[in-house]
Amino acid sequence: MTESNTADVDEEYADLGATTQEAMDIAETSMDIVRQFVPDETLADRFRQKAVHSMGDIEFQHLLRFTGTDSDGNADDAAPIRAGARAVNREATIVTDITMSKAGVTGRGHNCEKRKAIGNGAELAKETGMTRTAASVLELDKQGVYEDAIAVVGNAPTAAFALADCIENGTRPAVVVATPVGFVKAVESRERIREVAAEYDVPAITNVGRRGGSGLAAALTNELIHVASDVRDGDLDLESES
Amino acid sequence: MTESNTADVDEEYADLGATTQEAMDIAETSMDIVRQFVPDETLADRFRQKAVHSMGDIEFQHLLRFTGTDSDGNADDAAPIRAGARAVNREATIVTDITMSKAGVTGRGHNCEKRKAIGNGAELAKETGMTRTAASVLELDKQGVYEDAIAVVGNAPTAAFALADCIENGTRPAVVVATPVGFVKAVESRERIREVAAEYDVPAITNVGRRGGSGLAAALTNELIHVASDVRDGDLDLESES
Numbered sequence: 181m182t183e184s185n186t187a188d189v190d191e192e193y194a195d196l197g198a199t200t201q202e203a204m205d206i207a208e209t210s211m212d213i214v215r216q217f218v219p220d221e222t223l224a225d226r227f228r229q230k231a232v233h234s235m236g237d238i239e240f241q242h243l244l245r246f247t248g249t250d251s252d253g254n255a256d257d258a259a260p261i262r263a264g265a266r267a268v269n270r271e272a273t274i275v276t277d278i279t280m281s282k283a284g285v286t287g288r289g290h291n292c293e294k295r296k297a298i299g300n301g302a303e304l305a306k307e308t309g310m311t312r313t314a315a316s317v318l319e320l321d322k323q324g325v326y327e328d329a330i331a332v333v334g335n336a337p338t339a340a341f342a343l344a345d346c347i348e349n350g351t352r353p354a355v356v357v358a359t360p361v362g363f364v365k366a367v368e369s370r371e372r373i374r375e376v377a378a379e380y381d382v383p384a385i386t387n388v389g390r391r392g393g394s395g396l397a398a399a400l401t402n403e404l405i406h407v408a409s410d411v412r413d414g415d416l417d418l419e420s421e422s
Numbered sequence: 423m424t425e426s427n428t429a430d431v432d433e434e435y436a437d438l439g440a441t442t443q444e445a446m447d448i449a450e451t452s453m454d455i456v457r458q459f460v461p462d463e464t465l466a467d468r469f470r471q472k473a474v475h476s477m478g479d480i481e482f483q484h485l486l487r488f489t490g491t492d493s494d495g496n497a498d499d500a501a502p503i504r505a506g507a508r509a510v511n512r513e514a515t516i517v518t519d520i521t522m523s524k525a526g527v528t529g530r531g532h533n534c535e536k537r538k539a540i541g542n543g544a545e546l547a548k549e550t551g552m553t554r555t556a557a558s559v560l561e562l563d564k565q566g567v568y569e570d571a572i573a574v575v576g577n578a579p580t581a582a583f584a585l586a587d588c589i590e591n592g593t594r595p596a597v598v599v600a601t602p603v604g605f606v607k608a609v610e611s612r613e614r615i616r617e618v619a620a621e622y623d624v625p626a627i628t629n630v631g632r633r634g635g636s637g638l639a640a641a642l643t644n645e646l647i648h649v650a651s652d653v654r655d656g657d658l659d660l661e662s663e664s
Binding site: 199202203206209210213235236237280282305306309310311312314315337338362363364365366389391392393394398 | 441442443444445448451452455456475476477478479520521522524525526547548551552553554556557579580603604605606607608631632633634635636637640
């Protein structure tokens with residue numbers, strides 16, 4: 181299963197990136213338009229641009245939140261970005277809540293294992309009646325999967341709540357990207373992530389408001405991968421970036 | 423490959439639906455909230471509710487468009503819904519543009535084959551420089567895949583343009599669900615789908631504006647599946663619904 185999964189990743193998920201001339205032209209024109217409306221000064225601005233691009237909404241730049249401190253104890257907006265890019269470059273595992281979020285994370289530009297939580301913890305869900313994504317997160321956490329991982333929640337508020345519980349109980353993901361969408365608990369689940377992120381120094385990128393979703397989570401995670409790649413290429417020095 | 427793909431569908435993609443008590447409570451509360459703000463009178467209202475739910479934005483109810491006529495020659499808002507539900511119940515193929523859209527379409531409540539365009543047409547993309555998703559659509563169309571299919575475009579404007587060209591050249595999908603997102607050609611690609619949908623009597627569900635994405639496309643497709651399931655259960659009579 182693991183081998184065929186890896187083949188799957190290389191073959192399919194890489195397909196989201198632009199490789200043909202037309203696709204590269206579109207991507208470039210698109211980001212040029214975004215940069216007319218979103219600042220282009222800081223590392224965090226790159227994520228604001230990516231959020232705007234993936235949501236098709238210029239005002240979304242104001243809805244991102246950057247929380248927690250990086251390994252040097254800095255707590256500026258770029259802290260979770262530095263932490264995330266470093267995690268990508270030490271090949272941390274990227275764990276998403278559901279299949280859709282995982283499908284949106286590129287297979288290019290990194291050697292991180294990609295896996296999803298959903299599909300684990302079926303017995304726990306059956307016993308307790310909790311959502312399968314929440315049970316999945318708790319089950320994977322028991323296996324140590326979230327320790328030092330890039331933890332991505334694109335869809336399920338209950339997965340974000342479960343992840344926050346794991347952090348409270350001692351788990352330390354390298355970075356959390358959490359953007360669940362919806363009318364029930366989505367807003368609160370991201371508030372809870374920010375609370376534990378601040379309290380336990382876990383770097384986190386989240387948004388405020390009801391909107392969000394797997395596409396946004398994937399876009400932000402892909403930008404962490406992009407920053408990591410710029411660092412490897414020598415185009416970016418994380419030590420001097422804020 | 424086909425067999426393992428099918429197993430994959432049954433096992434993984436079904437996971438998006440609510441089955442545990444907590445998940446069902448959340449889904450119910452969530453739709454109750456949505457129905458406070460979105461009418462609950464017509465079949466089209468169900469899709470407006472689903473769009474609002476998946477986008478986490480009440481105002482999105484005003485951004486959907488229903489185009490084209492169903493097999494009885496009716497052109498009301500519910501026409502593409504009836505056409506789509508009938509297609510689900512005769513087990514038409516569901517073809518999405520990319521992996522992420524496919525991952526969002528439920529595996530429950532239908533026996534339709536789910537497939538994605540991306541991954542086909544690599545040579546055409548290389549030769550012409552067009553995007554891989556556009557080349558994929560043209561290649562699958564050459565194989566007759568889009569004829570009478572449920573054609574879903576969640577992400578790539580160029581895939582929507584390619585699909586519109588196929589329709590202009592004689593292909594007749596059972597229904598089109600097109601919600602590509604972004605700043606370059608997304609708006610125009612959906613306008614073009616609506617134009618060919620109206621001209622060639624192809625039922626289509628689309629949105630206006632820059633927003634959209636795979637999550638929205640999957641939510642609307644899943645609601646077609648839900649309507650189809652209501653019809654099979656005798657809870658809904660399409661002949662009498664508008």
